[in-house]
Amino acid sequence: MSPVLILHIGAGALGMLTGAAAVSVRKGQPLHRAFGTVFSCAILIMSALGAYLAFLQPQGATMAVGAFTFYLVATAWATVRRKERGVGPFEYGAFLVALGATATLLILGMQAAGTPKGHSGGAPLAAYFIFASFGAFAAALDLKVILRGGVSGTQRLARHLWRMCFALFFTSAFFFLGQQKVMPLYMHGSPLLFVPALAPLVVMIVWLFRVRFRFRRDAVAA
Numbered sequence: 001m002s003p004v005l006i007l008h009i010g011a012g013a014l015g016m017l018t019g020a021a022a023v024s025v026r027k028g029q030p031l032h033r034a035f036g037t038v039f040s041c042a043i044l045i046m047s048a049l050g051a052y053l054a055f056l057q058p059q060g061a062t063m064a065v066g067a068f069t070f071y072l073v074a075t076a077w078a079t080v081r082r083k084e085r086g087v088g089p090f091e092y093g094a095f096l097v098a099l100g101a102t103a104t105l106l107i108l109g110m111q112a113a114g115t116p117k118g119h120s121g122g123a124p125l126a127a128y129f130i131f132a133s134f135g136a137f138a139a140a141l142d143l144k145v146i147l148r149g150g151v152s153g154t155q156r157l158a159r160h161l162w163r164m165c166f167a168l169f170f171t172s173a174f175f176f177l178g179q180q181k182v183m184p185l186y187m188h189g190s191p192l193l194f195v196p197a198l199a200p201l202v203v204m205i206v207w208l209f210r211v212r213f214r215f216r217r218d219a220v221a222a
Contacts, residue, residue: 008049012171015042019168023203036164043073043167060108065131068101069170072138076163085150095142102135134166157211165204173197 022035051066075094082090109128141159145151151159176197180188187193 011042011046064101064104071097072163072167079160084152098139105132165200169200
């Protein structure tokens with residue numbers, strides 16, 4: 001394997017481990033921040049290299065998903081690092097990236113739909129439109145933030161949380177469901193692989209509920 005591919009795989013593995021650790025510890029504490037920082041750096045490296053490797057193939061859909069994963073982590077990190085109620089070039093640029101990834105996946109999906117087998121580049125037809133819907137959803141929320149002049153409070157934490165969890169979900173699903181060829185033969189096609197693949201979404205729902213419940217409880221107490 002090439003050094004770039006080795007680094008891509010290593011960063012993805014580190015991202016899954018530190019991502020699981022970040023969602024398992026108390027939020028806002030030094031340990032959570034440390035795990036979250038390592039996770040962010042690892043997934044940024046993994047997704048950037050994944051998009052680069054897909055560009056060399058070329059695999060347009062994989063390249064677009066890699067760029068979108070990079071975008072999710074970058075915007076999630078910026079949401080809690082930047083001041084509340086602030087909109088600048090970063091937010092406008094991120095919005096354009098989400099739109100670009102969405103448009104790319106839609107175009108590739110329509111091209112795949114026109115092929116005899118209904119898929120292109122090894123990706124099933126539904127995958128193009130599923131990821132495109134994620135991109136459109138994220139772009140719509142970006143536009144909402146821009147029009148409102150920023151985000152704060154519960155919305156700020158929720159934005160950070162769901163984007164980080166979705167990036168972890170993409171990474172986990174790609175490995176456990178899309179890379180079964182590197183696993184022992186007895187694990188191929190096992191329904192148990194859906195557990196680690198979908199776990200980030202379950203954790204995301206739980207934490208989104210807790211964040212909203214906590215802020216609502218604090219507002220009532222005040």
